[in-house]
Amino acid sequence: MEHHSNLVPWQFLAERTGAVLKFVPLNSAGSGMDMEVFHNLLSDKTKLVSCGHISNVLGCCNPVEEIIAAAHAKGAKVLLDACQSVPHMTVDVQALDCDFLVASGHKMCGPTGIGFLYGKKDLLEEMPPFMGGGEMIADVFMEYSTYAELPHKFEPGTPAIGEAIGLGAAVQYLNKIGMEKIHQYEKEIGEYLYKRLSEFEEVKIYGPETERAALCAFQIEGVHPSDLSVMLDLEGVAIRAGNHCTQPLHTALGEAGSARASLYFYNTFDEVDTFIEALKSAVDALGGKLTKK
Incomplete structure (x- = not known):
């Protein structure tokens, strides 16, 4: 997976x-x-x-x-x-x-x-640098070089300064909201998304019914995921279609790809309802159907 x-x-x-x-x-x-x-x-x-x-x-x-x-x-x-x-x-x-x-x-x-890598300090100390350049060295001689202390020995050259500052600000923002609060809200809205998609006979949702993240990868009988994505885009609703960088998983599921609706803490329950209404319209336009269970 x-x-x-x-x-x-x-x-x-x-x-x-x-x-x-x-x-x-x-x-x-x-x-x-x-x-x-x-x-x-x-x-x-x-x-x-x-x-x-x-x-x-x-x-x-x-x-x-x-x-x-x-x-x-x-x-x-x-x-x-x-x-x-x-x-x-x-x-x-x-x-x-x-x-x-x-x-x-x-x-x-x-x-x-x-992105970032966390590693136990003793393991990182044992590991050699994977890339050479400026700032990851302590001293350079003609025959050999010595390396800087952690984490610098893994960060050669000019760093992505703006990106690092932006990531730090994002972490501060999430912590200010509270990760437990985010998790609880996503649990509730994720369950609502699953419930709404499960209303229809033609929708197949992948993964467990409970204890799941706030996303649903799904298939609709007779409707190609890519076509569905395009039609929803016209309705102002963004989902993703394809194999989601998990081609072996989709092969195991017997599918070439799927549609995926994903939520974050800034999404609302009303937006889930908007998605479902747009889904009905898109499926109808594509010649499919959605039958209430």
């Missing part, structure tokens, strides 16, 4: 090092990871477990506490892709005990082109 950004880099690494990648399939309900398979795949040879905290398609929250504990019991490290969780809920890296965590800025009201 991983986003391509948590898959393709590991493919690059495997090509360079000969590492073996193993994948955890969906459970039989298609609502999340198959945890029995996950535990069976873990072995003393496992070096790293990398998984998404929340799926950007299924909306499910993976049991990361269980995943981290099981991986550590086998001596493996854990990286969490938290791009879909950090903007929406409180995430405590120390309580989770993850070894690494990554997130992006633009999903949390920040600028594009910037």
